[in-house]
Amino acid sequence: MHRFLAALTFLVLVPACGEGEAARPNVILITLDTTRADFVSCYGVHSGVTPHLDRLAASGTRFDMAISTAGVTPVSHASILTGMNNHTHQLRVLSAPSGYTLPDDVPTLATTLAKHGYHTAAVHSAFPVSRNFGFQRGFEVFEDLNTQMKHLTNDKGQVKSIWDVQNFQRRSDETTDLVAKSLKGEEPFFLWIHYWDPHDWDKLPPDEVLAPKERFFDATGAPLRPGIELYKAELNYQDEQIGRLFAGLEQRGLLENTILVVTADHGQGLMEHGWAAHRLLYQEQVHVPLIVKLPGVQQAPSVQDLVRTIDVAPTVLDYCGVKPERPFDGRSLRALIEGRRDERRLAFGDQINGYDSNAGMAYREDRRYDQFLYMVVDWPHKLIYRPLHPEQSELYDLATDPDEAHNLYASEAALAVRLRRELARSSPWVPGPYESVTGAEQDEAAHRALAELGYAAGQTVDPTWSWTCPEHMDALLEGPKSRCGRCQSPPLMIKRGEGG
């Protein structure tokens, strides 16, 4: 009887919520900083870490292979908010003289939904999603933690830019309290909540959560490496706060007609590839959880297809019945959510660490990592292209080698060519450091010439970069806009002879 009623209910529900039809749904977007998919328990590896997220996933759709566009917070958040790849939205680095802000003319979920009558609020837990990066546009309430980067120069003249990590972050209990205060309950609303707990050890869960201490810290009080137990404890505490958040919203009746999306900006290395942080493009950094719960839609419980965090914004606007202001790189997940097949997707990502003064640690500490990494995933194959050392690029079959241990780049030449072509076609290159925008603006002609070549404001072309064909790697091309004379492929960026 119950099953029959459920089927009947499905038939009469209106899945979309176009303007002028039923009341438009609220939208809650929760971004979990530094949360890799495989540590969210419903993804099946570590049980009992995230019971509240698991419960949400059980009532919505869990995407098993969602890929983010970067391993660094502001860059990948910009993709979640805009539905665009990094080279489209142009926020590419965390710290540089330019290139770290979302340009004013790039629409976000907040700016678009605000134009359609949504009340908008954001409650954040750390500096890297603050107004410093241009994320405040479109929000009526914007509870960020803004500060200024500090720039230190060493005796080699290298600039290291840092921020006060201890004082410009909030623990998830504080964030959850602040959401309750910030949300007035006027509908429809768009609420973006950002949690940060597993990012670092500067703010720990309460003492009773971390007992006994020997499980997490050595005799000197330093966290045990690689920190898996502490990472799990922080995720677990954060999940408890998410449970409290859901309970509070439910009590106020604010979850009934609400689209709920939970994802992450990136994961975290726990020494799998010798690295205990993010800013790289291995699966532990870019495979993120993605859970979508919709009101009044019969949803597929899980989806195995490759999807991307750039699909979040198109999906949200699709179910809100709101047209995008600009084309997305991402595509609505509606077909997959509703249990139908969809065309395959390619996932792109990059790390422009070499032009990011906050990122020195990602290549100076370990020479295995390059200053520039570009990624394309065409399931099950993944290319991590290294323009400084093309021969050291990496190619993996994620279906048979999910740990990315067996590099096929040299042995699978035809596959490498195909993926290099896909990458070149997307033109993601950053061919010079991000310079001061005010300096660049003084030279209008140079500015226009660069714009014609397809470069963003503030970027100059570093003359040491060369361009080659993705297939004919021996063929040097004229520049970023030229094509290979033999096969007409768009150019691949390359830098020969310079040790990264």
Ligand SMILES: [Zn+2]
């Ligand atoms: Zn982050």
